[in-house]
Structures are given as C-alpha cells and as structure tokens.
Amino acid sequence: MSDSSATQPPPIVLYHYPASPYAKRLVWYMQLRGIPYVQCIQPMVMPRPDLTRLGIKYRRIPLLSIGRDVYLDTRLILQKLEAIYPNLPILGAAPGTEQKALERLLEAKVIDGGIFTSAALLLPTDLPAVRDPAFQKDRADYRNGVRMTKELAAALRPEALAEIKAVAALLETTLLADGRDWLLKTSQPSLADIEAVWPLHWLSILPGALPADQVSAKQFPLVFAWIARFQATVSAAAKSRGEKPKVVTGEEAHATITQSAFHEAGGGGVDASEPIVQSHGLRKGQVVELWPTDSGSSHKDVGKLVSLGSGEVVIETGAGVRLHAPRHGFRFHAAGAGGANL
Ligand SMILES: N[C@@H](CCC(=O)N[C@@H](CS)C(=O)NCC(=O)O)C(=O)O
Known part of the structure; x- marks a missing residue:
C-alpha cells in the first residue's frame, strides 16, 4: 500500500516512446482511469541518458515513476496503478473472483505465452524504423546477439501468424462469442481488455502486418469490432480529459523524481x-x-x-x-x- 496516496497524489512520470505497444498498456490504463502523468520520451534505441542519470541500467520501455520510486515491467506497474487514486474506479476485477483469474491468465497468455513475441515477428520488415541499421543493431543486443534479417523474419512468419490466428480464434469463439462489448461483460473496458487487446491492436494498425485473407474482420468480426470499440473508447476518454500529458525533458523528470518523497517509504x-x-x-x-x-x-x-x-x-x-x-x-x-x- 502506498504511503503517499492518502495525502497529495505523487507525481507520475512515464518513460516511453509512442511506438511501444507495451507502453500503450499504461497510456490506455491511465487515460481510462483519468490518472494524471507527464511523459519523458525516450529514443527507440540505446543509449538512454535520461535513465542513466537515475542510476538505471534496465533497457526496456516503459518505466514509470511514482514519487521517488521507479517501477519496471508493465505487469508490476499496472498493479501499482490500480492501488493509487483510490477515489477513481479501478479497472481490475475484484480479488478472489473468476474474473480476476481470467484477467491474470490473459496477461500470462499474451506475455509469457508468446503472443507478444509472435506479434513482433509479424512487423513488416520494410517499416522505416525496422530497416534502420541502428535499430537492427540495437535489437540484436536486446536479443542476445541475434540479428533479425529479412530471411529469418520470413522463415519465422508462418508460425507466428498461426499463433496470432489461434488467439484471435480463441477470443472470437469464447469470451466475445455472445456479442458482449467487453471481455468480462463490464460496462466499460476493464484491465482484462487491456491485457488481451494490445498485440492485436498493434498489428491491426500496422499496414502489411496481418494478411487480410488470414486475420481480418472477415474471419474474426467480433474481435475486430472489439479492437475498434476499444480504440474509440480510449480516444473518447483521452479527449474528455482535455490536454495531452505534458512532455518533460530528462532533466525535468530527474528533478521531479529526486525532489519527491518515496511513494512507498515504509x-x-x-x-x-x-x-x-x-x-x-x-x-x-x-x-x-x-x-x-x-x-x-x-x-x-x-x-x-x-x-x-x-x-x-x-x-x-x-x-x-x-x-x-x-x-x-x-x-x-x-x-x-x-x-x-x-
Ligand atoms: N516485460 C516487459 C517488456 C517490455 C518490452 O519488451 N518493451 C519493448 C518495447 S515495446 C522494449 O523494451 N524493447 C527494447 C527497447 O526499447 O530497448 C514489460 O512488461 O514492461
């Protein structure tokens, strides 16, 4: 439990880059709940001096600070965000329920079960960012030295596509099959929707990632309608909040964090x-x-x-x-x- 949430809400800084699908999990969450934050935009490749300045070597994106605490990994970050702003309705299912189990199993399926990895393999190799030699070299480091050539991507693509088709089919024929709007029959998108939608949403907006004769609204009408509904709902939530989150420099973010109290001081x-x-x-x-x-x-x-x-x-x-x-x-x-x- 937070020590500072009872008093003044601590400042939140999101370190990310807008193309990061993992970061979108947090952006959507905060938009839907109306949690104020500022953003410190990071380069898509190393080095990231804004993080070095905080003594951080972790090389993945996003990171999120609450007060003087910095949280790694969206799975932990979402749990922490659920616990702050207790006056705002949370997005997660109630503890101890079947819905909570589904929410956590969707998270595991997508992150540990390889859905994100398969989605990443479907990125069109002709995207300017992907073709950039600096990006190629950087991500080889990230993948312990393995470079993603056009040939390797083509060889891995059929299997990756099969995984994405399978998860779309699972959602189409189970949770979404009865025509509900949201996965857990909530009136608004819940954390379970966020846990499942992000890799599919990511692929659906990247031209060339999903072959229309394999994974599209034709084969999976309920899934694609759900993705569109999700996008429309978060866009409306963001619009209703007014101003976009302010962009701060690394120096400003550093000052905000180091001048704050610890969020979890105890x-x-x-x-x-x-x-x-x-x-x-x-x-x-x-x-x-x-x-x-x-x-x-x-x-x-x-x-x-x-x-x-x-x-x-x-x-x-x-x-x-x-x-x-x-x-x-x-x-x-x-x-x-x-x-x-x-
Ligand atoms: N398990 C992590 C994974 C984060 C992740 O892999 N993010 C990608 C960007 S979407 C990344 O860091 N890529 C390498 C980089 O940007 O340095 C999480 O949930 O936050």
Whole structure:
C-alpha cells in the first residue's frame, strides 16, 4: 500500500516512446482511469541518458515513476496503478473472483505465452524504423546477439501468424462469442481488455502486418469490432480529459523524481521466510544486481536491497531512487566479488 496516496497524489512520470505497444498498456490504463502523468520520451534505441542519470541500467520501455520510486515491467506497474487514486474506479476485477483469474491468465497468455513475441515477428520488415541499421543493431543486443534479417523474419512468419490466428480464434469463439462489448461483460473496458487487446491492436494498425485473407474482420468480426470499440473508447476518454500529458525533458523528470518523497517509504523489508533469502543469505542494505530474465538481461541494475517479498524486489540505486521489479521474470543476486559498484 502506498504511503503517499492518502495525502497529495505523487507525481507520475512515464518513460516511453509512442511506438511501444507495451507502453500503450499504461497510456490506455491511465487515460481510462483519468490518472494524471507527464511523459519523458525516450529514443527507440540505446543509449538512454535520461535513465542513466537515475542510476538505471534496465533497457526496456516503459518505466514509470511514482514519487521517488521507479517501477519496471508493465505487469508490476499496472498493479501499482490500480492501488493509487483510490477515489477513481479501478479497472481490475475484484480479488478472489473468476474474473480476476481470467484477467491474470490473459496477461500470462499474451506475455509469457508468446503472443507478444509472435506479434513482433509479424512487423513488416520494410517499416522505416525496422530497416534502420541502428535499430537492427540495437535489437540484436536486446536479443542476445541475434540479428533479425529479412530471411529469418520470413522463415519465422508462418508460425507466428498461426499463433496470432489461434488467439484471435480463441477470443472470437469464447469470451466475445455472445456479442458482449467487453471481455468480462463490464460496462466499460476493464484491465482484462487491456491485457488481451494490445498485440492485436498493434498489428491491426500496422499496414502489411496481418494478411487480410488470414486475420481480418472477415474471419474474426467480433474481435475486430472489439479492437475498434476499444480504440474509440480510449480516444473518447483521452479527449474528455482535455490536454495531452505534458512532455518533460530528462532533466525535468530527474528533478521531479529526486525532489519527491518515496511513494512507498515504509517498504516491505526483507522477508526472511523467502527461500531465496534463506539460500542466498540476503540482507537489507546489501548491494545486489538485478536483471530481467527474458531479454535485455545483460543490462544489470545495481543497488542496495531495500525490500524483498514474494511479489516484488526493491533496490536503491546510487542516484537515490528506488527501483521496483516484479519477482516473476526477474533475477537478482548479491553483487559479485569482482563486483558491481553503486
Ligand atoms: N516485460 C516487459 C517488456 C517490455 C518490452 O519488451 N518493451 C519493448 C518495447 S515495446 C522494449 O523494451 N524493447 C527494447 C527497447 O526499447 O530497448 C514489460 O512488461 O514492461
């Protein structure tokens, strides 16, 4: 639970670039709930000095700060956003319900189950951004050295398309089959809609990504109508909020963050009953390295361990900000002997 939400809502900064489909998950969420934030636009390729300035090495986008805490990974960020602005209706299903299970399973299907990876393989290779040699080189680093050539993309495409067709068919013939507007029969889009819609929405707006004779409104009318309804609803929500979120510079974002109080000042402490604490002998204040396990793993963050529980690990960087990562999809250990310095 946040320490600052009871008083003045802390400032929120979204670090992203507009073409990021992962970032859209957060933008849509905040638009739908009416959560105010500012945005600090990042280059699509490394380096990202705005993040280095905060002592952050994580190379993926988006990141979101709330007060002086910086959160990694949209899965953790969405959970944190659900807990702030308690006066605004939340988008997630009620804890302990079947709907909550569906929402979380959709998240796992799309992110861990390879739907996003398949969607990324369908990006047309002639998109200017994708053809850019700097982008190619950058993403090879992200994929642990493997470069995505035109030939490799063509070879992988049929399988990726089969995965996307399968998920569209699943939605068409199950949750959407009875003609409901939103996946969990809510009156407005819920978090479950966000969890499922984003890769399909991304592909549907990229000309050439989806062959019309395979995945289109012809084969999947309910899915494509749902995507369009979702887009119309978030656009209307954004319009009704008036001004677009302000764009701030890296310096401004840094000042906002470092001059703020910690959003979760108390922290959870290091839970001694966690198996990793017992087996690795980890303790509060110890310098640890932290990295994502799926991609971009060579970018390891270093900081003092602030708290560690079953859902989250928090370290404090040399720049004095607290970096929060979910346990799922991240790994950490004590900074080695040859060691990382703060
Ligand atoms: N699991 C992460 C994945 C984020 C991710 O892969 N984002 C893409 C952009 S859409 C990325 O970081 N690409 C490499 C980069 O921009 O450096 C999350 O949920 O936030």
